[in-house]
Amino acid sequence: MTSTFLLIGHLILLIPLFSAEECIVCDYFVLVGEPTAISCPVITLPALHSDYNMTWYKNGSNTPITTEKHARIHVRKGLLWFIPATLEDSGLYECEVRGLNRSNQKTINLKVFKNDNGLCFNGKMKYEQVVNSANIGNIICPDLENFKDEDNVKPEVHWYKECKPGFLEDKRFVLAEGENAVLIHNVSVQDKGNYTCRMVYTYMGKQYNVSRTMSLVVKESPLQMRPEFIYPKNNTIEVELGSHVVMECNVSSGINSLIPYWEVNDGYVDDFDSTYREQFYEKGMPHGITVAGTKFNISKVKVKDYAYKFFCHFIYESQQFTSYIKLEPPAQNIQGYLIGGGVSLVFLVFVTLIIYKIFKIDIVLWYRNSCHPFLGEKASDGKIYDAYVLYPKNRESCLYSSDIFALKILPEVLERQCGYNLFIFGRNDLPGEAVISIADEKIRQSRRVIVILVPEPSCYSILEDASEKHLAMYNALIQDGIKVILIELEKIHDYTNMPESIKYIKQKYGAIRWKGDFSERSHSASTRFWKKVRYHMPSRKRGSSSGFHLLP
Numbered sequence: 190m191t192s193t194f195l196l197i198g199h200l201i202l203l204i205p206l207f208s209a210e211e212c213i214v215c216d217y218f219v220l221v222g223e224p225t226a227i228s229c230p231v232i233t234l235p236a237l238h239s240d241y242n243m244t245w246y247k248n249g250s251n252t253p254i255t256t257e258k259h260a261r262i263h264v265r266k267g268l269l270w271f272i273p274a275t276l277e278d279s280g281l282y283e284c285e286v287r288g289l290n291r292s293n294q295k296t297i298n299l300k301v302f303k304n305d306n307g308l309c310f311n312g313k314m315k316y317e318q319v320v321n322s323a324n325i326g327n328i329i330c331p332d333l334e335n336f337k338d339e340d341n342v343k344p345e346v347h348w349y350k351e352c353k354p355g356f357l358e359d360k361r362f363v364l365a366e367g368e369n370a371v372l373i374h375n376v377s378v379q380d381k382g383n384y385t386c387r388m389v390y391t392y393m394g395k396q397y398n399v400s401r402t403m404s405l406v407v408k409e410s411p412l413q414m415r416p417e418f419i420y421p422k423n424n425t426i427e428v429e430l431g432s433h434v435v436m437e438c439n440v441s442s443g444i445n446s447l448i449p450y451w452e453v454n455d456g457y458v459d460d461f462d463s464t465y466r467e468q469f470y471e472k473g474m475p476h477g478i479t480v481a482g483t484k485f486n487i488s489k490v491k492v493k494d495y496a497y498k499f500f501c502h503f504i505y506e507s508q509q510f511t512s513y514i515k516l517e518p519p520a521q522n523i524q525g526y527l528i529g530g531g532v533s534l535v536f537l538v539f540v541t542l543i544i545y546k547i548f549k550i551d552i553v554l555w556y557r558n559s560c561h562p563f564l565g566e567k568a569s570d571g572k573i574y575d576a577y578v579l580y581p582k583n584r585e586s587c588l589y590s591s592d593i594f595a596l597k598i599l600p601e602v603l604e605r606q607c608g609y610n611l612f613i614f615g616r617n618d619l620p621g622e623a624v625i626s627i628a629d630e631k632i633r634q635s636r637r638v639i640v641i642l643v644p645e646p647s648c649y650s651i652l653e654d655a656s657e658k659h660l661a662m663y664n665a666l667i668q669d670g671i672k673v674i675l676i677e678l679e680k681i682h683d684y685t686n687m688p689e690s691i692k693y694i695k696q697k698y699g700a701i702r703w704k705g706d707f708s709e710r711s712h713s714a715s716t717r718f719w720k721k722v723r724y725h726m727p728s729r730k731r732g733s734s735s736g737f738h739l740l741p
């Protein structure tokens with residue numbers, strides 16, 4: 190009973206069955222041929238004691254209606270019964286309640302109606318019931334309390350929608366046994382309509398139908414909106430290392446019991462970092478929408494914050510919903526670093542190359558000096574001389590002291606200071622030996638050929654001393670791989686008059702120009718010129734090189 194009263198709280202009745210004092214003349218309806226039991230509206234007044242007499246009268250009659258149970262119209266348990274009602278029963282009835290000291294009376298109006306043509310109900314005689322969409326709703330078959338069987342067994346209720354049975358086959362509809370109601374899960378707008386319930390009432394061995402028709406109204410309520418993440422939406426955001434980020438997750442819904450929460454690395458964010466301090470909030474929005482949110486501050490983004498996805502969860506209808514956000518370092522900056530790194534690398538290589546270009550000779554010489562002792566003796570190549578020196582012999586017509594250079598300065602530096610072993614044509618050769626055969630042999634025994642050039646072609650002793658055969662011979666040697674070092678004693682602008690082989694050598698190896706004087710004073714092996722020469726000379730184990738600055 191209690192639960193029935195609770196359910197009745199949901200009802201808006203077109204028919205004010207229990208409207209009590211509010212109605213002056215209270216209306217009652219009954220389908221023709223069906224039984225009905227009418228209670229006197231004043232009976233609910235609490236002032237009445239159990240010790241009272243109730244009397245029913247037909248309008249205008251002083252004769253109380255009988256309490257004889259077999260009569261079609263009778264009074265039983267204070268109720269006025271019509272079993273069943275006929276069309277002629279329509280009209281006014283009075284009930285009078287008489288206690289010891291006071292009495293009260295009410296008039297009720299009974300309307301006995303017929304069903305609409307072809308329908309199981311009358312469109313004007315309906316109970317209106319309202320349910321919210323997307324929610325659980327119920328349809329109640331009202332006012333059946335008085336129609337218990339004589340055995341006090343709850344009667345079976347049959348249900349119809351638009352006068353057709355079978356709608357209960359939809360799993361969303363569940364009969365609420367004992368409550369004369371139907372539960373509807375996930376109410377949709379399509380559920381609106383005319384529902385009729387019918388039960389069979391047996392009285393005095395006769396069966397009667399008792400039916401009610403409810404007009405179900407489905408209200409589409411924003412309150413029942415499914416919860417949705419506003420933010421995040423499985424997205425990635427770029428944040429700078431060390432920057433401040435407010436991590437906010439919010440969910441919009443029609444209910445206010447959602448509690449979203451953050452998780453990272455399979456734990457709460459506050460466990461991940463105690464400075465985060467997650468905070469829950471909830472705020473109402475227009476149209477009955479509630480936004481539930483949770484947020485925390487990352488006051489300084491750390492590297493570990495880039496490593497995990499931050500998951501925001503909430504539970505709705507025992508289901509977990511998840512959306513995540515991932516922090517990433519800004520892409521442009523990475524690109525920037527890469528480009529910057531690339532540029533500086535290229536720049537570094539460039540600078541290194543320039544430095545190498547400028548200091549190549551010094552580096553190679555330093556390397557030879559510092560590293561060679563440790564590299565061990567070079568395998569002997571079977572050669573005697575480090576260089577074979579060819580120079581134009583001084584003639585009266587020549588202004589150049591090529592003799593001094595070749596016979597004094599060159600040996601002073603390369604032989605005495607640097608420890609090279611030179612074959613100088615015109616110094617080491619024995620007079621009378623055949624020039625060609627000596628040159629041939631000595632060049633083969635040398636690792637380099639040093640050719641000293643002067644600008645005046647007339648001075649060329651090479652041409653003078655050596656025949657075409659001589660030149661052809663050392664051309665061949667050049668092709669054998671012997672390196673040639675050209676030393677210009679003065680800038681030579683024009684090589685056109687030089688022999689072909691000299692032109693070739695100049696083109697292939699270039700020339701080193703002497704810039705010093707021709708005095709016989711000591712020349713330092715560490716001047717630029719001599720460094721260049723030494724660079725082109727074969728590397729040499731340390732020997733007499735210790736005396737770089739020996740005085741003459």
Ligand SMILES: *[C@@H]1O[C@H](CO)[C@@H](O)[C@H](O)[C@H]1NC(C)=O
Nearest residue numbers: 240241242243287288289290
């Ligand atoms: C009710 O009616 C009975 C007899 O009809 C009478 O004896 C009794 O006193 C009445 N009670 C009251 C409260 O009027």
Ligand SMILES: *[C@@H]1O[C@H](CO)[C@@H](O)[C@H](O)[C@H]1NC(C)=O
Nearest residue numbers: 247248249250279280281282
């Ligand atoms: C009720 O009774 C009064 C007086 O007897 C009469 O005038 C009136 O018409 C009746 N009303 C109905 C609806 O029967």
Ligand SMILES: *[C@@H]1O[C@H](CO)[C@@H](O)[C@H](O)[C@H]1NC(C)=O
Nearest residue numbers: 236237238240288289290291
């Ligand atoms: C009835 O009225 C009398 C006097 O008016 C009063 O004393 C008595 O208590 C009343 N009885 C009830 C049951 O109200």
Ligand SMILES: *[C@@H]1O[C@H](CO)[C@@H](O)[C@H](O)[C@H]1NC(C)=O
Nearest residue numbers: 311312313351381382383404
């Ligand atoms: C309910 O019945 C009324 C007639 O009383 C009808 O006009 C209406 O269309 C019905 N509702 C539905 C949903 O069929």
Ligand SMILES: *[C@@H]1O[C@H](CO)[C@@H](O)[C@H](O)[C@H]1NC(C)=O
Nearest residue numbers: 360361362373374375376506
């Ligand atoms: C109600 O709807 C939800 C979501 O659409 C579904 O999971 C659930 O099974 C439905 N309930 C019934 C009884 O159909």
Ligand SMILES: *[C@@H]1O[C@H](CO)[C@@H](O)[C@H](O)[C@H]1NC(C)=O
Nearest residue numbers: 222309387389396397398399
């Ligand atoms: C009750 O109603 C049903 C369906 O309308 C009908 O088949 C049956 O005969 C009725 N019973 C009585 C006793 O009127």
Ligand SMILES: *[C@@H]1O[C@H](CO)[C@@H](O)[C@H](O)[C@H]1NC(C)=O
Nearest residue numbers: 419420436437438439480482
């Ligand atoms: C939800 O969170 C986002 C991201 O922080 C924020 O921009 C938005 O204003 C929030 N929405 C509401 C209604 O609080």
Ligand SMILES: *[C@@H]1O[C@H](CO)[C@@H](O)[C@H](O)[C@H]1NC(C)=O
Nearest residue numbers: 433435465466467468485486
């Ligand atoms: C998070 O940072 C905002 C400023 O962006 C500040 O107003 C708020 O108080 C901070 N919250 C916490 C818990 O530190």
Ligand SMILES: *[C@@H]1O[C@H](CO)[C@@H](O)[C@H](O)[C@H]1NC(C)=O
Nearest residue numbers: 422423424500510511512513
């Ligand atoms: C977001 O990711 C979570 C878990 O990775 C997943 O369950 C969810 O369906 C995703 N949501 C969307 C809109 O892709």
